[in-house]
Amino acid sequence: SGFLGFVALNSEFPQVNPAGSVLLPLLTGLFGAPVLLISAFSNSSNIPRQERRLAFPSVFAALKGSIAGFFVSIFPGISSGVATVVSSIGERSDRGYIVTMSSANTANAILCFFMLIAAGRTRSGASDALKSLNLVPSFQEIAILSIFSGIVAFLLTIFFGLLIAEKIEKIDGRKLSLSVLVFLTAIVLLLTGLQGLAILLSAIPIGLSTHFLGVRRINCMGCLMVPVMIWYTG
Known part of the structure; x- marks a missing residue:
């Protein structure tokens, strides 16, 4: 994954769409698509x-x-x-793991925007997309939007969670996984073109290998950590 990340991040990536980024096909292929493929073709779908x-x-x-x-x-x-792995050490219950993962993702998503404002550095795909579109918000805007979106998301999660819980067991998990996979592939092709699709197809086998080798998928974060270490060490 480190070699793939280094090649992908150092290649001349065509600007097919202003919102497109090389991180989209790279991370989708390493993390999203393998999970969907495994779910679609498993016996317990x-x-x-x-x-x-x-x-x-x-x-x-x-x-x-x-x-x-x-x-x-x-x-x-x-x-x-990485935050999820570190913070979930010693966590034994499934509920506690979900809470830890959700809070880590939420905190990271919000604070990545503050890093964009304070240091001009992108730490997530969303902040990278905003920077590429020259839409860097202010501290006040991020704070207000974070509070507002948090309240709305909390209420919607409870409402739709209770509503969907009654019917979700009737959904065919295999068809759902394949539908999401097709949707993600279309998004990658639309925003990043054929080169993005090639990166996606190259990343999927690496992401799948973690399942068959029995290792944590977090190791695929080498796609970012290896290039960053190479850049910072000259």
Whole structure:
């Protein structure tokens, strides 16, 4: 993954669409597409019956994830996936892991925009897209939008979660996974062109290898960490 990331990030990437970035096909191929392929062709692709129950998340788990998300947003080449792995150490329950992962992703997503404003550095695909479009928001705008979107997302999650929990078990998991995979491939082709599609197809076998070798998929973050270390060491 490190070699692929180095080649992809140092290649002349055509500007097919202003919102397109080499990170889109690279990360989609390493993380998104392999999960969808495994889910689509596994024997347990059907979604089990869901239990509907409201419960407050663990404050300690949320705090761990938020702190980890804060630190990884500062350092280059480290994603929220690393924050999830670090903050979930010692976490035994599935609920606690979900809380930790969600808080780490949320903190990282928000703080990446603050890094863009403060240092002009992009730490996520979203911040990179805004920078490429010359739409860098202010601190006040990020703070207001973060609070507003957080409240809206909280309410919508509860509403749609309870609504979908009744019907999700009837959905064919295999068809759903394949549909999402086709959608992601179309997005990659639309935003990054044929070169982006080639990067996507090159990254998928590497992402799949983590499943068959029994290693954590977080190792694929070498696609960013290796190029960053090479650049910073000259």
